[in-house]
Amino acid sequence: MRLELEPYQGTAVESVLSNLAKARAGYLEDGERTAVGLTAPTGAGKTVIATAVLEGIYKGTPTRAPNPNVTVLWITDDRALNAQTINKIHQASGQIDINDIRFLGDTDQRTLEPGLIYFVHIQAMQKNSTLHAARPDGTNNDRRTHGAWEMIANTVRERGEDFLVIWDEAHRGSGTKGTERKSIAGTIVGGGVTNIGTIQPPAPVVLGISATPDRFQAAMQAADRTMRLVEVKAGDVRESGLLKDRILLRSVGESQSADNTMLALAVEDLRTADKAWRAHHEATGDRLVEPLLVVQVEPKVTEARLVELLSVIESAWPELSDYAVAHAFGDPHGPLKVGYRNVRYLPPEAISGDDRARVVLFKSALTTGWDCPRAEVMISFQNKDSYTEIAQLIGRLVRTPLAKRVDGDDRLNEVSAYLPGFRTEHVARVVNALTDDETVEVEVLVAPVLCKQSLTVPTALFDLLDTLPSYTRQKATFSSRTAQLMRLAAALTEYDLVSQGSAKAKQWIVDQMRAADGQRSGEIDAKVADIMSLTVSTTMVAFGETVMQSVGKSDTATSERDLESYFRRAQRLLPDGSASWYFNDLCDSGEDEIDASARLTAMAELGFKDVIEAQAEALITSWREQYRSEVARRPRHVREQIEPLWHVGGVPMLPTTVELREVSAVATEKVRGNATMPIDTYPAHLYVIPDGMPNARQFPVDTSGSSWEREVLAAELAAQTLVGWYRNPSSGRHALAVYYLFGGKYQLMHPDFLFWHDDGDGDYVMDIVDPHRFDLADTSAKWSALSQYAQDHKDRVRRCLAVAKVDGKLRALDLTTPGIGQRLAEATNQVLIEAIFAAEGMKYP
Incomplete structure (x- = not known):
């Protein structure tokens, strides 16, 4: 993974992988159909967790062998959500090849290919869709040989144990009432008659992803599926720093209209956030965040009103270029002429990645499938009856742009919402809608004020x-002490404390492995000999008799293919890259590659992981004692990056x-x-x-x-x-x-x-x-x-x-x-x- 997983994410990934493995085994053993539910609140990083799960399936983990033959069908209910999810997977994963991700509509073959991830949104599979080989009237689609339903069905029937359906936002379209039309996604998962009249077999294993999983769980249980639930707690997400600390709700406490005044305040708030992010970037070197203001205009906004809004924005921030203002109106999907200005169009899924956009105008199309962590200020000119929709929109703004809590300036951990058309009783409705939403776990402040340090108490x-x-919770997670050592080495090098720290850490591990190899060479040599040869026993059974007779044993050399498999297992068993590092060292010393791989296999089977881990911890401890005083004098953001990396205590809390x-x-x-x-x-x-x-x-x-x-x-x-x-x-x-x-x-x-x-x-x-x-x-x-x-x-x-x-x-x-x-x-x-x-x-x- 390119992204470092939070502790709760790593736990969720392991739980999902474990449940998927049990689900596959259950299907192979007796045809059991299973639904694994991943439920997590807003901002938990559900797509990141799912991406890490896919890496674990395709590439393996230190404790799990890879399965490169799995075919994944990822279903959503929105085309924009598909594009945004694929982009998130590409950003998060360092191992999933973007070329292995396909759209179902671009595929026309008998079955879906092993090793590929297919995306489809349910609108693309409507009755009259061109993805079907047969039309509803019975005529054939000349553009396709194999339809979408056919490809999915054939894959289930022929390779069901290696077929995984991921149902994103699984609470949608998963009703259980008999009067409710079965959804397209529900038919992919549960089987039955399709919307073109064919019979669909149920998917053996389903991974449902949702923030509100109740309907999905009920539907899966009603379908007699074994249900395995993996739940991420809202408190863990908030504690991780992936969610902003507070939502500031600002409204007018008086009866007069103040729409333009509030818009000017919102723009000023955006400028304040912009200055704060630039100061943070210069102080820490973190990626520069370009904060965004989202403006929800009236449902039937006129051109004259748009001209007025743009004029207020320009007056409040004269340096803002015309290109920095965009619109995401559903119609038109193109530039919008507003007075003498041309306002460019940005589709919702493109807003987050377009840093040049600083103000986006929209009506009501940003809540579905939209995610933009840099949107830090919003203003809504909708009326008071739209409080539920506004609460949903605010709920989309709570993710932190850098996927961590920012130190030094609380403004960078807040989102401001301006509601000029809302009086106090209307604000209460928004707050209740937010707090009733169990997927949003962020403190809501009504009529906030910035309290300053008192001048009357002793300084x-x-x-x-x-x-x-x-105390604070240890947020960094490591697959091993060796992985922790490598992270610490990189950080100490980054802050000029250790020169070429990563190279020194690798050499330390190699030296300790060589020393341990020498101390236990006889034991290792015997294990290598056992690995390099295979004893084959022959037993004779006479036809029609119950008496068996052993007629001897013979030794034969283990094939190179099996030795390669043993070495890959050793690479998983020995921590981090230690197997490869020592393998290269042995080869550089003149040892044959086959002999070197057999030696590493022997060391892995003899439990050398514990030796390596102990030596990694020893170097971590040594560096901590050597550089603790120097790090204590560094700025807080440096201390908070390094100190968790050398914490090796049994209590996951840092002083x-x-x-x-x-x-x-x-x-x-x-x-x-x-x-x-x-x-x-x-x-x-x-x-x-x-x-x-x-x-x-x-x-x-x-x-x-x-x-x-x-x-x-x-x-x-x-x-x-x-x-x-x-x-x-x-x-x-x-x-x-x-x-x-x-x-x-x-x-x-x-x-x-x-x-x-x-x-x-x-x-x-x-x-x-x-x-x-x-x-x-x-x-x-x-x-x-x-x-x-x-x-x-x-x-x-x-x-x-x-x-x-x-x-x-x-x-x-x-x-x-x-x-x-x-x-x-x-x-x-x-x-x-x-x-x-x-x-x-x-x-x-």
Whole structure:
């Protein structure tokens, strides 16, 4: 893969491959038909996962042999989606040849070819389509010998075990009601009578890809298919950084019309994003992102209105060229004359790849099959009744352009939506539509304000927050320690820490393999001799008798073809490219290629993988100790690239520090039912609403869902020694995160509040206060971990309070008390936790 898979993507790929292998075996054994469902929320990279699955099928993995004979039929319901998916596969895969991807309509032969991936959209297989060899009236299509249905059917009948149907957006057209017309895709998958009257056999194995798989699952179960589900959790996607952190919804709080004013603000927002991306590019060397503004015009927009819109855009950004503005109207599909301007046409699937387009006008055709991560600002002039469609459009804007969370400027992790025609009650409908959509897992901020660092709290507090120890999840995944070593070597070379790091790492592995070879040469030589010859036993059975007699054994040389197969297996068993590196070294030393391949095969079978992995880890550790101090002095983006690469601990969490930010985008309104209402604000926070705005020098905190939080704030803010406080975010690099183990999985918890006090001698001390229900299954694990954190950082933490309501009253448990963490860890249910609060807790406040 050209793209580095996120941990959850790698897990999903392995699960899909495992389930597909079981499905194939089940079909070969007893004709079992299976549906494998890949369900993942918006932005999870479903196509990237599917591409890695295809690479695993065709090219093999370290633990799976390749199957180059598989034929894939990828079906969608949209021509544009086909083109965009093929482009994504080409961008993501380093091993799938673009020439092995075909359109079904370009093929005319008895069966589909082994080793090829065919794409078809269901509109192309309508009853009157030219893909059919026979017309609905019974006449033949002179342009085709074999129709699409015939080619698919023949492939299923003759090579069903090596035929895979991938059903993209599988929730569409997979209904189960008897009155519902069976879809074309459903017939390809489930078989039956086609739309031209032929009989279609069901596909043996189907991989359904969907963000909302319920209908697909129901249809597959109704068709008596074995269902194997692979689910990607929304939280894992959000934590990965593939989704933007926040959606900012901006609307007019007054009754007057302000369409052009809001458009000008949207263009200014685009310019701000443009400057921020250019600064990020210059600072880090990351690919330059050209942010995009999408403008949804009125359904029956007039030319005069379009002239007005283009004039506002030009006034707000005079340097923007005419070519930077395009339209994606369904009609016309060509240049549009608007006053004296010619606005070029861009089909939806081409917008993402055309960096010269900075503003795109459209009506309502961008939500199906459209994906453009660089679209960071949108404005809609649709009316308030279009809230569902607008929510769907916003949901298409949440992917991060660089497929990672960007450090340093929160603006680059946000998407702004301007809704000039929406009042507060209409905005509530959009928010509800977004939050009801289980496929979109992004925080939505209503009426956001950019809070700035407070000038009234001690400046030392910002330094204390910026250096506060925290943890982050290990995002980099490696197939082996050797692969990790090679990634680390490349990074150290990139930042001028190690010269020719990759060459040195390879040579290190080769040297260690040679040394281990020498130490165990006798054992390896014996295994090589066994591999190079084959013992054939002969047993004689007399005709009509039940007595068998062994008449001897003979040895024969193993064929070169079998030796080649053994070596390919050794290349899969030994980590990364180590088999090939040592093979080349042996050949360079004068060893025959056949002997060298047999030697590597012997080493693989004797378990030399563990030796290589141990030596790779040894070099990783050595480089970490050698360059740790130097890397610590580098900018944060350099540290965050290198430090995960030399982490070899058993806990998949990396020590880090909370990252300070210049500004913090915070909602000032919340949605309740079908209306919005203001959020309460509080003083003395590290970030505050700027002067000149309502509730200046205050910080909004939505405590409507927890009266405990309101009581905690009232109590803590009343302390005479308080100098400042921080509402700890629930995720991200700006939050204090503490790792804990629950259910066999390491996770992160984020305590609610941090309070700093003047202890009287000029120093500032920090209190952590975490009001939390204790009836949740993971409560004891969280508080036990937080206790350990507080005791590990006594130089930072004065008090660490777990606050809960017991018998109707708040009580606090001091987590800095020796032994309290262990007692909490052992309190695995609500009754036991409540008993600890009763026995060891204190009245709060």
